[in-house]
Amino acid sequence: MDRMVDLSQLAGFDHVFTGRDCAKSLPDWILSLADRPTVTLVTGAQTIERSEMAQDLICRLALVAKLIHLRVGGEPSDEWVDAARKEVRAMGDTTCVVSIGGGSALDAGKALAALLCEKAPSIEYLEGVGFRNPSGKMLPWFALPTTAGTGSEASTNAVLSRPGSTGFKRSLRHPAYRPSGVWLDPNLTATCTPAVIASCGMDAFTQLFEAWSSTQVPADLAEVLEDALVAVYRHLPSLVEGTATDPTHAREALLIAAFLSGLGLTRAGLGTAHGLAGPIGAVVPIAHGLVCARLAGPCLRETVEWLRANPQGRHATKALGKMTRLRERLAPYSPGSTDAFADIQGWADRWELPRLGEVGLHPAHHPGVLRLASDRNSPAQLGPTVWKAILAEQKPFPGGLK
Numbered sequence: 001m002d003r004m005v006d007l008s009q010l011a012g013f014d015h016v017f018t019g020r021d022c023a024k025s026l027p028d029w030i031l032s033l034a035d036r037p038t039v040t041l042v043t044g045a046q047t048i049e050r051s052e053m054a055q056d057l058i059c060r061l062a063l064v065a066k067l068i069h070l071r072v073g074g075e076p077s078d079e080w081v082d083a084a085r086k087e088v089r090a091m092g093d094t095t096c097v098v099s100i101g102g103g104s105a106l107d108a109g110k111a112l113a114a115l116l117c118e119k120a121p122s123i124e125y126l127e128g129v130g131f132r133n134p135s136g137k138m139l140p141w142f143a144l145p146t147t148a149g150t151g152s153e154a155s156t157n158a159v160l161s162r163p164g165s166t167g168f169k170r171s172l173r174h175p176a177y178r179p180s181g182v183w184l185d186p187n188l189t190a191t192c193t194p195a196v197i198a199s200c201g202m203d204a205f206t207q208l209f210e211a212w213s214s215t216q217v218p219a220d221l222a223e224v225l226e227d228a229l230v231a232v233y234r235h236l237p238s239l240v241e242g243t244a245t246d247p248t249h250a251r252e253a254l255l256i257a258a259f260l261s262g263l264g265l266t267r268a269g270l271g272t273a274h275g276l277a278g279p280i281g282a283v284v285p286i287a288h289g290l291v292c293a294r295l296a297g298p299c300l301r302e303t304v305e306w307l308r309a310n311p312q313g314r315h316a317t318k319a320l321g322k323m324t325r326l327r328e329r330l331a332p333y334s335p336g337s338t339d340a341f342a343d344i345q346g347w348a349d350r351w352e353l354p355r356l357g358e359v360g361l362h363p364a365h366h367p368g369v370l371r372l373a374s375d376r377n378s379p380a381q382l383g384p385t386v387w388k389a390i391l392a393e394q395k396p397f398p399g400g401l402k
């Protein structure tokens with residue numbers, strides 16, 4: 001980041017900690033809640049196996065609290081939350097919920113902390129699916145991301161999905177759904193594979209870009225988001241390709257950028273890539289990060305082309321000016337490339353991320369996706385013809401997966 005940002009103040013959260021080993025203070029914070037706390041711990045299916053620091057942290061937590069440990073494999077569903085709620089209630093009261101993991105564990109923990117305060121089935125509180133308004137009550141929820149991607153620790157919604165022909169991917173949302181503590185510890189992301197760093201980092205980049213270029217973004221937030229876009233462009237390629245001179249610093253920069261992307265999507269909304277990613281996630285269970293990584297390049301290209309072709313559009317002049325400035329700011333960090341935007345469009349291929357057609361999105365799914373797609377708050381109104389062309393680019397590579 002070019003300028004120091006007070007993340008707690010910017011987000012309006014009580015506690016946001018950054019820096020190497022900051023997560024070690026988690027047990028003390030839990031102890032400050034109660035003498036003999038019960039902690040509902042939500043992790044990803046592989047979080048503990050993959051991260052020594054997460055293992056160590058959970059052992060320390062077990063010394064000070066009774067733990068109810070729940071795992072979530074893949075993106076959480078309302079059914080997962082209902083089953084978790086039943087299990088936690090059967091064990092008695094819980095003092096708080098702690099999420100240690102990627103976006104799925106964070107969303108699952110956030111939803112559980114909120115829905116433990118509600119009585120009806122979880123599905124009834126989901127936007128566009130149920131008809132109940134959540135009360136906004138929430139148990140204390142602590143978030144420790146082990147990937148730098150969704151920024152769920154900074155957003156006020158939790159995404160729950162049931163992929164399938166009659167499926168959905170929808171949000172549980174309330175402005176009061178805020179974490180009681182966030183730890184952005186670069187040691188927690190140290191064991192991510194290059195593919196995970198790439199897809200999560202591109203999700204964060206897409207969220208930042210879409211919030212920054214949104215027609216609804218406040219000017220002061222846009223400045224911070226633009227700095228974060230520069231930070232991702234500076235650090236993501238070297239981290240994915242193993243050439244970072246200071247990997248810890250690069251991982252921390254990406255964690256902060258991902259946090260800001262969550263704040264951005266909450267306050268400014270998103271654009272076309274997420275307007276397609278939501279409906280895709282409703283029909284096929286492909287990891288959200290990969291969906292965004294594959295849609296980021298085509299959506300960036302089409303957005304810029306649409307703005308150039310429609311300069312009379314209501315938001316076009318301002319948006320084109322912003323794009324030009326961003327390109328200029330990225331240029332010093334694109335050695336060997338004359339065009340930073342073209343460079344970004346090549347990331348997914350360069351890092352050999354599979355096309356969506358190779359991991360389950362078939363042409364038969366396209367009509368259903370297109371029916372629910374939108375450009376959301378993008379300054380470019382691409383519409384169904386362009387969306388269709390973007391989906392068509394997801395056909396498998398000749399010869400299939402490498």
Ligand SMILES: [Fe+2]
Pocket residue numbers: 150203204207274288292
């Ligand atoms: Fe996203």
